[in-house]
Amino acid sequence: MKQTEILVVGGGPAGLCAASAAAELGADVLILERDSKPGGQLVKQTHKFFGSKKQYAGDRGIQIGDFLLEQVESNPKVEVWPDATCLGIYEDGVVTAEKDDKHIKIKPERIIIATGAAEKALMFPNNDLPGIYGAGAVQTLMNVAGVVPGKRVLMVGAGNIGLIVSYQLLQAGVEVAAVIEAAPHIGGYLVHASKIRRAGVPILTSHTVKEAYGNDTLEGAIICRLDEKWQPIPGTEQDIKADVMCLAVGLSPLTELCWQAGCKMKYIAELSGHVPVRNEYLETTRPGLYVAGDVSGVEEASSAMVEGRLAGISAALSLGYGKDKAPQLQAEALAELKELRSGPTGEKIMNGIMKLLGKEGAAC
């Protein structure tokens, strides 16, 4: 059985930062990443990031991912296992994983789950036609494999992901027929919306997909307008020809491991689904098991990195590392999170976290 002090599940920005922070305080860390290249969502992000300099704002996602990975790889206390999927966390503290077709058992003293989030699907007739993709798949095709998904795309969802992936499609020379959004307002940052609008892409709010059609593959979709109660308005149907439909209708936390490990879970709409109940330092109701990043509430890479750091420091401290430095580092991370979440876009997240901590209505 493989022994380690801290096991990090997931090598996205949250997991990589958790590993670095814990190792810097002296703990031995093992990272399991099911993909062949760690970096999580960052691997696919060719656009420049928001946030402040502390979270590498202005750099491109992929550059941030490479930088975080280098930081981890240059620390001898961290071991990274790519192509390793965590399968289960058991009552006796044993964790199982699949690596190179082998079933492996690991005995960690602390666990940090940083598995990120999964894409949501959308129900409409013929939503299983080839040519209908999730936004993540489109990004992987384009930005990792260098393959364009098709000729003309209908984007569904005007959150940041829908807007950014539309922009990346334009950059790849693919035509974007329109971005449609069921809500009455654009959900993503307006600077991203303006960027694709001035390239000529219409953004249609209060619109949804009525049905997709096509013989063997997608040929187009009928879209329609929604009223204030989100009901289709008869007679507003439009036929949009497209060989690709890209669904960017939100993410939900990838929490299977938390459920299976017996963490207490709570449904919090503001955090995009069921999330593990945890304390301020990101420890769940299962002692020694921490969470960080999108798995504890879908948010941003900037906050995922800081949460990762906080979980890493807290886990290391609980093992007796960094007793002098850790409390100060924890306070710094909490202050950074508070700053990131202080504006209108962070308000929703703050409300969600307050509900999760059972402090509704209380000041942070």
Next chain:
Amino acid sequence: MLIKTGIPTPEDLEKVYPSEERMLKGPVAIIECFQKIPCNPCTEACKQGAILPMKDINDIPEMDFEKCNGCGVCISRCPGLAIFIVDRSYSEKEAIVRIPYEFVPLPEVGQKVVGLNRAGEELGTFEVKKVQSGGKKNMTYTVWLAVPQELCMEVRNIRLGGVTHGE
């Protein structure tokens, strides 16, 4: 409305424009960023202190137009591609609009390209005067376009041919 269409309204724009007097003096940055988002690289990019420091990272950027010398450093640092520079002192008939650009192929100096407004509508063909790299790591280019004076607050994108989106 901006929040429904992605196109800023004249009222939105009015709030961020420099005075006519300042515009005529020479190149000046115009920040078309209207929403409170957690972002501040523009404030760090400007070494002239023309983009005022933010109290809170969610603040909307604010300009001191008198301090802006039109150097253009901020354009390529902004992840929202929301900063443009307009130089109305270029000539009597024409102004230069500097536009952030992240597409291939890049236009060449002297090439005539289609100028687009904030809705992506064509406004005419205009000559590219300069193409500046934002650096190897940054990879955002700045395209200098000579446009008629009266269109300098309208042209905000270019197209080099290829597909027309949304038709």
